[in-house]
Amino acid sequence: MKGLFSACCLVMLLVLGTAEEVEDVLEPPMRERSHIDATLRLNEETKSDDYSATLQRLKKIYHTAVRPLEQAYKYNELRQYEITAYPGRTLASSATDGEITSKPMVLFLGPWSVGKSTMINYLLELTDSAHQLYTGAEPTTSEFTVIMHGEKTRSVEGIVMAADSARSFSPLEKFGQNFLEKLVGIEIPHKLLERVSFVDTPGIIENRKQQERGYPFNDVCQWFIDRADLIFVVFDPTKLDVGLELEMLFRQLKGRESQIRIILNKADSLATQELMRVYGALFWSLAPLINVTEPPRVYVSSFWPYEYNPETHKDLFLKEEISLLEDLNQVIENRLENKIAFIRQHAIRVRIHALLVDRYLQTFKDKMTFFSDAELVFNEIVEDPDKFYIFKSILAKTNVSKFDLPNREAYGDFFGINPIASFKLLSQQCSYMGGCLLEKIERAITHELPVLLESIGSGKNPTFPSCDTTGCGEKPKNRYKKN
Template sequence: MKGLVSVCCFLSVLLLAIAEEDEDFVATVLRDRAHIDQTLRLQEDAPTDDYSVVLQRLRKIYHSSIKPLEQAYRYNELRQHEISAYPGRTLGASATDGEITSKPMVLFLGPWSVGKSTMINYLLGLKDTPYQLYTGAEPTTSEFTVIMHGEKMRTIEGIVMAADSARSFSPLEKFGQNFLEKLVGIEMPHKLLQRVTFVDTPGIIENRKQQERGYPFNDVCQWFIDRADLIFVVFDPTKLDVGLELEMLFRQFKGRESQIRIILNKADSLATQDLMRVYGALFWSLAPLINVTEPPRVYVSSFWPYDYAPDTSRELFKKEEVSLLEDLNQVIENRLENKIAFIRQHGIRVRIHALLVDRYLQTFRDKMTFFSDPELVFQEIVDEPDKFYIFKSILAKTNVSKFDLPNRDAYRDFFGINPVNNFKLLTAQCSYMGGCLLEKIEKAITHELPGLLGSIASGKNPNLTSCEATGCGETPKNRYKKH
């Protein structure tokens, strides 16, 4: 009997050891990545000629029709108040060619060690390669890491990225040297990076104050949020608490809700019943922070290179992963349309700003008399714009919606920096060679940019002459000549 008991004990220990070895084996089996290449169409050649022609045409329209009005009415001075004035995606003070031609940007945000860097490694297939981002259970990413395409693998320091005007990151220089030391770029040859740029961010640590980072963390996040085409906010089942820093981050998403995707990562670490409870807890935590009628899309899966844990909803996780990849591919496929719509929206804002400055200036001149105090007169106009129908008069203009009007308080600060007499009326912003600035931007908004968008939708290649490619001026028309 004792011998039989010993044999049974031995078999139990052996079976337990085999089971543990099987679990270790599952955790080290790499997942098939064929669906990633297929969904993102990485086997297809990236468009080059048509894409380049459209961007050249877009760049020409911006530089000839929008930028002159930006500079004439100092739109860049309004932009420091633009978060409250215009929630949503914005250009820099004056758009660089790098911003216009930049690839779609996907931003990864969330608490520390939820799998943001691991997810990027998985999507790019960097596991066990010299290119993979460092990951770990502790907070590992302390920098803003920009992963982009390059002919060879190399690392670029933040100070170099900010100094290169050909890139879209030169405006980051305003956040100071301490931040630039926490900014790093990684270039590598990869098919996906030919079409999109990934940005990995430091994890949110709720018990750390912003001052301890040495740079304005929330302001830097806002800069990337404003320019991101897709924002992945990543959580894992053990980090669902919402603290002050995460709450502030969600406030910065105002106007960008359509770009947000919530990811509940490491889902195969839970049993199905526990996963349902965690999913509900995640929504309960985020509901007060997302003030929209339609909740953001939530993806539930495990985004890492290893196979799913046994006895979990692997089919569900696979479908969720494919759905996320389709979402990402949609952003890539629509990159030209989004870029044109983005520049057009920016042009609308510049036009409205110019109309408002013109109206303030005209009202000021109408109210001034020989005995008036200029400062008191203009102060009254700025403090009570409704009394002088400043904003209501703009709504009477064509193509101006009340929902596009900026915050009127922004103009009190704007004119505090820029005296109203420093500007000219729009009627004076005309020249024989260049035409009128207002007419040019209105033509771009109503005809040129929609026409460029229509040419893409119809599959036609927009005409681009050598003159348009170089941005040279058009032959002026003699408006006094009889035809």
């Protein structure tokens, strides 16, 4: 009867009323949003922190201490997805200045029409504006959309984003022109975007194959996952089924549990008892996919600009929304610390890779005789590295954790495209003026990057040893050269 009465009222308005009156009936009232500005501190006239000097120092450390070893041992050709021992944020290729200086990235993932685009519109006040992200009950987002700050609102094509070396998206060219046509950037002059960027992704459709998209969807998702500081995986109460594509997504998120936040959206569309059942069903569906002791944080609310359904727990939903905004603000506040920690983590991986290549090369040289077949000798080493203590020797001679060692099978492919003879021993990677590459990256890992990180909290300028105290001009002492 209630539905019939509403329909009758609507017909009456269509006959007797104006278009504006009809719109008022159809559209629920907008809810107050001052908590967003307060939690994210968008209205505070605070002095912006000048991190340019720290970022310049970070870039210098990377280019002088980390990049040379990357290039010397071709770290960027080590296949990333096979390095299963490396949890968390990874960087398979050389970092660009754009990646080092880029803002924190928040990635939105999930099935189609769960409210990802609506949530971004809500946070950035784009709802009902000319520049809002398109939303609807059907699959609407077919592109990877990067929402970033700009002096005026405009769209940027994917090919332009990939060609601009000042941005951090140039590596996306490797996914081909078909993908670049599905990549779009939107620049908006919003205060929140001065400190963070959002990435909206196409919804997961379980009956669609990667080939139908025209580009490697999972590989593109992995690229964004590896660079995201915060990952929102959004669900709708009516779309809790787990299929092959969603399973693949959670396999790609393995090791990133600390960055993942699960969002059960549109919560005010359900009665309390039904919402409890859905919440339990969500955990039941995701339990096999998230195999960790402590599951990711789950936020239950309705992230859109309209008033909550009055017959639901709107106070709870508001508290959940504020908690999520605090989470987002924490990522923004810690952006520089996270960047330094990321570069240090990357430097550790580059160092381990260089040590392993050096050990493979030294073993090969030791095994070779005048009558040996070089190809047969090296194939034997690659096929059974444990026989020659390749990995165990790294653990014995250096302060390397066994949990940081990469997958040994990855080196079969690596040496398949990079002949062992194309590398030099670490003991030969030294120069009179420049010092040894290994010692430079070790100094960055153990001293320079920790000092830079400490300087952020103390507010003091970092101090590093000068050539007068370290003897930069002296002939370097090579600890790795055999006597």
